[in-house]
Amino acid sequence: MTVYVDNGKHPYRGMKMCHMLADTLNELHGMAARLGLRRAWFQTRNTPHYDICQAKRAEAVRLGAVEIGRRQVAALIRHKRTLPRWAQHDALADAIAALTEQAREIANLKHDLERALANHAADLIDQQQSERTRERY
Secondary structure, eight states: OOOEEEEOOOOEETTEEEEEEESSSHHHHHHHHTTTGGGGEEEEEOOEEEEEEEHHHHHHHTTTTTEOHHHHHHHHHHHHHHHHHHGGGHHHHHHHHHHHHHHHHHHHHHHHHHHHHHHHHHHHHHHHHHHHHHHHH
C-alpha cells in the first residue's frame, strides 16, 4: 500500500498546493498525522485526499510518499472508482484480503497433501509388487 503526492502547483492563499492520496484511508490519515496536518483539512469530495503545500510535499516524499504525475493521479482515481464498495473500506478490505490469502495457502497445502498421498500410494504399490516378485523366486 502506498501514499502518493502529485506534482501540482495550484495557487492557494500565496502558497503552491498539490494533492496527497493513498491506497487506503488509514495510510492517508497516517501520513497526514506524521506531517502534522489537521484532520479538518481532509477532503472527501470526489476522491479522498489532502491538499498540501510544497514544503509538506517534500516532507511526505522524505517519509516515503511516491511522486506521481497528473496522468498517474487520473489512473489512480479511475482505479479506485472501479473497486467494489467494500474494497473502499480499509478494515473490511484488509480482512477480505487476509481471508483470500489464507484460502490460497489452504488450497496450496491441499494440493501438496494430495501429491504426497499419491506418491506414498505409488510407493506402497511398488513395495507390494517387489515383495510378490521376491516370494515367487
